[in-house]
Amino acid sequence: MQSRWNEKQAKALGDDPLALRVYTSRLMGNDPFLVMHGGGNTSVKVTDTDFFGDPVDILYVKGSGWDLATIEPQGFAPVRLDVLKRLATFETLADSDMVRVQKSAMLDPSAPGPSVEAILHGILPFRFVDHTHADAVVALSNTPDGEARIRELYGDSVLIVPYIMPGFVLARYIYEMTRDLTADDWKRVDGMVLMSHGVFTFHDDGRKSYERMIEMVDAAEKRLQAGGAWSAPRIADDKAPSFDPATLAAIRKQVGELRGFPVHARLDDSAEARGFVDRSDAADIATRGPLTPDHVIRTKRVPVILDGSSPALDAYAESYQSYFDDHNDGTLSRLDPAPRWGLWKDGREAYGTLAFGRSIKETQIISDIVGHTRRAIQWAEHLGGWTALPARDIFEVEYWELEQLKLKKAGSVPALQGKVAWVTGAASGIGKAVTEMLLERGAAVVGLDLDPAIESLGDSNPAALGLVCDVTQSQALEDALARTVKRFGGLDILVSNAGIFPAGATIEDLDDEAWDRSMEINLTSHRRALKTTIPVLRHGFDPSVVIVGSKNVPAPGPGAAAYSAAKAGLTQLARVAALELGTDGIRVNVLHPNGVFDTALWTDEVLAARAEKYGVTVEQYKTNNVLGTEVSSKDVAKAVCALADRDFAATTGAQIPVDGGNDRVI
Ligand SMILES: [Zn+2]
Structure with a gap:
């Protein structure tokens, strides 16, 4: 591990200690071997002036809900230092009192709540305090003779603290442990290792505190390298085996049912992940406990072991219930019994x-933590055995109100959160509008299109995945489905939208090729998409298929035989699908849009020519419907989202116009 300190960047900060605190916090936050997703915390002590202009000693400590990787000055909670120090002198302190007193001691009551480690930061007699759960140090401590290893590595320059639950009890323990240390004694202390938890470093100089952290972790990493542990994680060398998407979709469904709402499932089939799962002792070493207790609120204590059978999930839920019953003091209510991660194998695969x-x-957070945990477990195994904390200690943190608060962010959950959608023909027009709206409403969306531009769909949004796919090819659809399920775990919404509008031709003039092509894309490709996705949709959450038809079905026009006949066939296909899939709970409905002029098809020239043909203005042409309204691709997208959501939970086999009202149909 190397220092990421950049003299030029640091100089530009001037001499504002909080700016420096933000800077080194981010340096740590951006190294996943040090800090992951909201883990770790940092602080700086400064003398500020209060409202009355009087000087006051303040601890700026990481605020709850902030991530060190992206923290800003306003992410630090300003708490009066004297109050924190005084709290440490109490024999006991209830969490609720700690939170209340800390809050009332804040210079700015609108700042975020201080970290649960605020008191500990307060009593360490240095301006800068840095705390991480660095993989290498924690892994070394999670071995049978962990304390001896840590002592041997760092000598007497570090304080070693046995595992104590974070929060007041830990602060109090360290207060007792260090209260007799003189200033000279402290000068000889480089840092503090908290067994099975993490590392603290401190210094009056912000850079030195940061670099001590790097040095300590670097020493631990070098020790792992020297002992051969660093390269111990098993790497599978063969190609990832193909898997049955329906099996993974069924696993995801069951996990979501245990959790109480739709979830995503992401398969990590990297050589490292497969190497871990393939170990003969994988089920044993993976279920001893998390890397650091802080992870439990993300990962639960243990993963589920899936070896070709789904009853594993029932057994997991039962064993979670026993774990809860064993440790519940009678006052707690059980959290959901769903696993957050799993090892997936099937016989030898x-x-x-x-x-x-x-x-x-x-x-993503869980996936990242799992990647680091897998590695750390194997390091420790190489050193004689991965030893995690007893279940009771993990339970205490999992059910600690202050930890659970970290997960509770303000704001409501988007309507389609956890759902996964497929949109064919997603690169332009209606498909594009549908894709955008599904994403807005919280769904993960896989957009399929022939246009290579679709590949950029996921560039700035991890909830989106754009795949080039020829929907007339069954193999291409199957490949796209496998990628969808690997990334998101299943499929709940199919928006079958891909289509073409052939040039107008009377039946007399229509050539076979134009007819066949319209049938292939406007009809047969939808059948292929259904056939490919049904086995996975069957395991979806409230699965819904929305077929984009056309007003040409109920109200055909001359010169559009190839288009109208294909769309009419498509509508009939959807009706049969509704009949066949109803027992699986899959709803199938058809939208018949008309006059959606805000798509690439309708250029200004085409619109002008059409309007002229009918002897009206472009405006009149666009609003030529019963409501006299202009229909946009967004209107179609809204209708798709409504059909995909619970609003139409009791509707299947319906044909709904999105056309402003057509007097030929009404
Ligand atoms: Zn910690």
């Missing part, structure tokens, strides 16, 4: 590790 999250962000 190791597929990889799975992460289950309510949102894309949660899934």
Whole structure:
């Protein structure tokens, strides 16, 4: 591990200690071997002036809900230092009192709540305090003779603290442990290792505090390298085996049912993930406990082991219930019994590790933590055995109100959160509008299109995935489905929209090729999309298929035989699908849009020519419907989202116009 300190960047900060605090916090936050997703915390002590202009000693400590990687000055909670120091002198302190007193001691009551480690930061007699759960140090401590290893590595320059639950009890323990240390004694202390938890470093100089952290972690990493542990994680060398998308979709469904809402599942089939799952002792070493207790609120204590059977999830839920019953003091209510990650294999085939999250962000966080945990477990195994904390200690943190608060962010959950949608023909027009609106409403969306531009769909949004796909090719659809399920775990919404509008021709003039092409794309490709996705949709959450038809079905026009006949066939296909899939709970409905002029098809020239043909203005032409309204691709997208959501939970086999009202149909 190397210092990321950049003299030029640091100089530009001037001499504002909070700016320096933000800077080195971010340096740590951006190294996942040090800090992951909201883990760790930092502080700086400054003398500020209060409202009355009087000087006051303040601890700026990381605020709850902030991530060191992206923290800003306003992410630090300003708490009066004397109050924190005084709290440490109490024999006991209830969490609720700690939170209340800390809050009332804040210079700015609108700042975020201070970290649960605020008191500990307050009593350490240095301006800068840095705390991480660095993989290498924690892994070394999570071995049978962990304390001896840590002592041997750092000598007497570090304080070693046995595992104590974070929060007041830990602060109090360290207060007692260090209260007799003189200033000279402290000068000889480089840092503090908290067994099975993490590392603290401190210094009056912000750079030195940061670099001590790097040095301590670097020493631990070098020790792992020297002992051969660093390269111990097993790497599978063969190609990832193909998996049955329906099996993974069924796993995801069951996890979501245990959790109480739709979840995503992400398969990590990297060589490292498969290597771990493929170990003969994988089920044993993976279920001893998390890397650091802080992870439990993200990952739960243990993963589920899936070896070709789904009853594993029932057994997981039962064993979670026993774990709860064993440790509940009678006052707690059980959290959901769903696993957050799993090892997935089937006989001799190791597929990889799975992460289950309510949102894309949660899934990513879990997936990252799992990657680091897998590695740390194997390091420790190489050193004689991975020893995690007893279940009781993990339970205490999992059910600690202050930890659970970290997960509770303000704001409501988007309507389609956790859902996964497919949109064919997603690069332009209606498909594009549908894709954007589904994403807005919280769904993960896989957009399929022939246009290579679709590949940029996921560039700035991890909830989106753009795949070039020829929907007339069954194999291409199957490949796209496998990629969808690997990334998101299943499929709940199919928006079958891909289509072409052939040039107008009377039946007499229509050539066979134009007819066949319209049938292939406007009809047969939809059948292929259904056939490919049904086995996975069957395991979807409230699965819904929306077929984009056309007003040409109920109201055909001359010169559009190839288009109208294909769309009429498509509508009939959807009706049969509704009949066949109803028992699986899959709803199938058809939208018949008309006059959607805000798509690439309708250039200004085409519009002008059409209007002229009918002897009206462009405006009149666009609003030529019963409501006299202009229909946009967004109107179609809204109708798709409504059909995909619970609003139409009791509707299947319906044909709904989105056309402003057509007097030929009404
Ligand atoms: Zn910690």
